[in-house]
Amino acid sequence: MMPNYLDWQTNRDDRPDKPEEACGVFGVYAPGEDVAKLTYFGLYALQHRGQESAGIATFAGKIVHSYKNMGLVSQVFNETTLEKLSGDIAIGHTRYSTTGSSLRANAQPVVVDTRLGSLALAHNGNLVNAVELRKHLTKREAAFITTTDSEMIALAIADEVNRGKDWIQGAISACKLCSGAYSLTIATPVGLMGVRDRNGIRPLVIGVLKVEDKPPRYVLASETCGLDIIGAEYVRDVNPGELVWITESGLVSIDWAQQPDKKLCIFEMIYFARPDSVMHDETLFSYRLRLGRQLARESIVDADIVIGVPDSGIPAAIGFSRESDIPYGEGLIKNRYVGRTFIQPTQSMRESGIRMKLNTLKDVLMGKRVIIVDDSIVRGTTSKKIVKALRDAGASEVHMRISSPPVTHPCFYGIDTDNQKQLIAATKSEREIEKRIGVDSLAYLSWSGMLQATGEDPNNFCSACFTGDYPINIPDDIKRSKLILEETNV
Numbered sequence: 001m002m003p004n005y006l007d008w009q010t011n012r013d014d015r016p017d018k019p020e021e022a023c024g025v026f027g028v029y030a031p032g033e034d035v036a037k038l039t040y041f042g043l044y045a046l047q048h049r050g051q052e053s054a055g056i057a058t059f060a061g062k063i064v065h066s067y068k069n070m071g072l073v074s075q076v077f078n079e080t081t082l083e084k085l086s087g088d089i090a091i092g093h094t095r096y097s098t099t100g101s102s103l104r105a106n107a108q109p110v111v112v113d114t115r116l117g118s119l120a121l122a123h124n125g126n127l128v129n130a131v132e133l134r135k136h137l138t139k140r141e142a143a144f145i146t147t148t149d150s151e152m153i154a155l156a157i158a159d160e161v162n163r164g165k166d167w168i169q170g171a172i173s174a175c176k177l178c179s180g181a182y183s184l185t186i187a188t189p190v191g192l193m194g195v196r197d198r199n200g201i202r203p204l205v206i207g208v209l210k211v212e213d214k215p216p217r218y219v220l221a222s223e224t225c226g227l228d229i230i231g232a233e234y235v236r237d238v239n240p241g242e243l244v245w246i247t248e249s250g251l252v253s254i255d256w257a258q259q260p261d262k263k264l265c266i267f268e269m270i271y272f273a274r275p276d277s278v279m280h281d282e283t284l285f286s287y288r289l290r291l292g293r294q295l296a297r298e299s300i301v302d303a304d305i306v307i308g309v310p311d312s313g314i315p316a317a318i319g320f321s322r323e324s325d326i327p328y329g330e331g332l333i334k335n336r337y338v339g340r341t342f343i344q345p346t347q348s349m350r351e352s353g354i355r356m357k358l359n360t361l362k363d364v365l366m367g368k369r370v371i372i373v374d375d376s377i378v379r380g381t382t383s384k385k386i387v388k389a390l391r392d393a394g395a396s397e398v399h400m401r402i403s404s405p406p407v408t409h410p411c412f413y414g415i416d417t418d419n420q421k422q423l424i425a426a427t428k429s430e431r432e433i434e435k436r437i438g439v440d441s442l443a444y445l446s447w448s449g450m451l452q453a454t455g456e457d458p459n460n461f462c463s464a465c466f467t468g469d470y471p472i473n474i475p476d477d478i479k480r481s482k483l484i485l486e487e488t489n490v
Contacts, residue, residue: 292319
């Protein structure tokens with residue numbers, strides 16, 4: 001089951017020219033602590049992973065409390081709503097839809113009933129066998145409320161539990177029915193669970209919140225920034241194909257998948273995760289600096305200044321500057337208070353060049369040969385506007401450098417990318433893209449350079465958006481929805 005976006009999203013020319021964010025999940029087992037507020041702050045740190053809806057579910061014994069709504073974390077929750085979310089266990093979710101429409105009913109966590117009590121689930125990722133799973137659950141008379149694959153995972157666990165299995169057995173059996181990407185936090189009346197798919201495409205980390213004179217409190221989060229904000233100490237990642245079960249007895253680890261095959265999404269490192277989050281024992285800011293250095297080694301050009309597209313292009317721009325000895329400067333200023341808006345500018349506003357998110361520093365750019373660094377180009381629409389703004393500000397030359405390879409294939413694992421025909425690098429050469437966006441030169445980072453900069457085994461990453469080599473098999477009907485048919489031969 002593929003994305004089902006509202007018409008205003010799919011048809012707007014100003015739809016964000018980036019792969020849209022994944023979701024953020026959080027979980028905490030902390031008897032005696034204010035788990036709702038801990039979860040609120042954890043989601044606040046993960047807000048960059050989804051801005052459509054947010055939700056929290058808490059357990060006080062067998063009693064479950066849940067609140068979710070459309071909007072940013074700070075818009076959805078206040079002191080009054082959080083006070084009603086009592087308990088010792090909590091999970092939370094901040095959402096960007098990849099499967100299921102942008103509707104309040106599809107906000108998470110998903111809460112379902114079982115013979116052992118309620119279950120609440122938060123999901124980051126996307127199933128590629130959602131159609132088959134829905135058929136399986138329909139035969140077992142599951143009652144669907146939403147259009148999300150996340151609800152299907154929750155219902156699959158409930159179905160297995162209702163057939164006599166315990167929480168762990170039920171979760172493992174359900175996971176074996178699911179194909180695709182999923183990092184899960186699952187709350188039950190007796191414990192908290194964290195699960196990653198056998199490829200570990202989406203991240204999930206474990207932290208410990210130390211409270212004086214009390215046993216350790218465990219925290220799960222999509223990224224380490226979700227731990228940092230509440231003072232939790234990072235312990236390790238949940239491994240691909242691993243389930244962790246957290247109760248009053250502590251943490252138990254179970255390897256539920258045979259022969260797990262690590263394939264972390266490389267875009268988590270390039271763009272999605274916050275630069276202060278830690279992956280592979282370093283902040284992603286450091287990795288992105290290396291991307292910029294490698295980009296400079298591969299595609300240097302004479303220029304007066306290096307600037308980055310805020311915020312995600314800045315670390316690579318700094319790395320490019322350091323490697324090339326071309327001064328780094330700020331030429332674009334971001335309005336940090338602009339979120340997603342349903343209010344669209346009038347045509348006359350568009351023609352007058354309304355700039356809601358970025359504005360130029362003319363005195364910095366006037367007469368300068370500018371290298372502008374960004375992390376990716378998807379459709380090219382935003383890049384074209386930025387280049388025009390730089391020229392309007394007086395830049396004599398504009399050279400664009402991209403700290404990742406060309407995005408030529410859509411993602412099926414939890415990141416919303418356009419279909420392949422809308423990906424500019426899938427249908428146009430670099431020189432054609434140069435002309436389209438109006439730059440003097442364009443260069444991408446090489447695929448090998450990107451992977452080399454990780455310092456890890458290149459086989460540990462999914463880079464299908466650059467290569468078309470999908471680590472999890474995609475059913476033909478789903479391929480048809482996003483891939484150019486001549487390439488898929490289906």
